[in-house]
Amino acid sequence: MLLSDLEAAAIGDILKHQPCTAHFIRTCFRESPAKHFSDSAGSVYPMMRRLEKNGYLESYEQQDGQRMVRYYRCTSAGKTALQRWLGPPVPESATLTVDPVRTRILYLGRLPKSRRTKWFDEIESALQAKLKLIQQELGDRDLSQSDAPYLNLADENAIMELKTRLRWLSIARRQLEEQGLL
Secondary structure, three states: OOOOHHHHHHHHHHHHHOOEOHHHHHHHHHHOOOOOOOOOHHHHHHHHHHHHHOOOEEEEEEEEOOEEEEEEEEOHHHHHHHHHHHOOOOOHHHOOOOOHHHHHHOOHHHOOHHHHHHHHHHHHHHHHHHHHHHHHHHHHOOOOOOOHHHHHHHHHHHHHHHHHHHHHHHHHHHHHHHOOOO
């Protein structure tokens, strides 16, 4: 069974921080600059149970104050599944990023003309803010962390993606203005 991106991210985070709780994985997803992974209890907790049932994780319970807490560790089958997900071969789904901006522009004509310029203003502002945040995180990273080179590469990719998306939005805005659609 090939892992979903969400499952692979969970296994990767568990390998990096094990043992850890499902709540910790939720926090990793919530604090990630990439927001396409759901950090909801309704997705993370069932996923953790499913990964354990499939032999990719093992868990144990431990008393933590007044309650029992379940901690997860990755099994050798989980490491193998993560390596298989990483590839090669790389699946076609890894070739084009999920882009909610690209998806939204498909339907931009459904907004009244008066709101289209505001849409561009707000999306560009949000992308600029995210770009600034990731650049700050990259600059503040402790380079002695063993995973720092990989985190840096991921951040550099995100920075390039944001800059490219901002450039594309500028071109799209100009074209729509020239066509009288903004």
